[in-house]
Amino acid sequence: MSQLSEQACEACSWDAPHVTPEEMETYRADIPDWQIVERDGIMQLERVFKFRNFKQALAFTNRVGDIAEEAGHHPALLTEWGKVTVTWWSHEMKGLHKNDFILAARTDEVAQ
Numbered sequence: 001m002s003q004l005s006e007q008a009c010e011a012c013s014w015d016a017p018h019v020t021p022e023e024m025e026t027y028r029a030d031i032p033d034w035q036i037v038e039r040d041g042i043m044q045l046e047r048v049f050k051f052r053n054f055k056q057a058l059a060f061t062n063r064v065g066d067i068a069e070e071a072g073h074h075p076a077l078l079t080e081w082g083k084v085t086v087t088w089w090s091h092e093m094k095g096l097h098k099n100d101f102i103l104a105a106r107t108d109e110v111a112q
């Protein structure tokens with residue numbers, strides 16, 4: 001199995017399968033710096049990235065935007081001076097899909 005970030009995203013829909021707890025644990029090994037949070041009953045992946053200033057935070061934000069557009073799957077992004085909070089979940093199915101773990105891994109790759 002290729003590295004998580006290299007795997008293809010599926011077109012997700014409202015009835016796509018949520019990740020199972022076992023899958024979640026497997027995928028989490030590839031993205032150890034991400035937290036799993038629950039908001040309004042919706043499981044989400046979240047990580048705060050730190051930067052030296054706002055300009056670098058904004059540049060990273062745009063890089064994440066590019067990978068989201070490429071995948072057709074989009075995060076919530078909070079861009080502040082010196083930090084960006086990235087939150088991935090699958091909106092239509094109101095939960096976590098494998099896509100979210102793939103894109104979290106890709107997010108780590110564009111953080112460098």
Ligand SMILES: C[C@H](O)[C@H](O)[C@H]1CNC2=NC(N)=NC(=O)C2=N1
Pocket residue numbers: 012072073074075088089090091092093
């Ligand atoms: C029409 C468009 O493709 C859909 O609304 C996509 C856009 N990006 C998306 N991103 C995320 N995270 N979840 C979705 O359900 C989703 N749906």
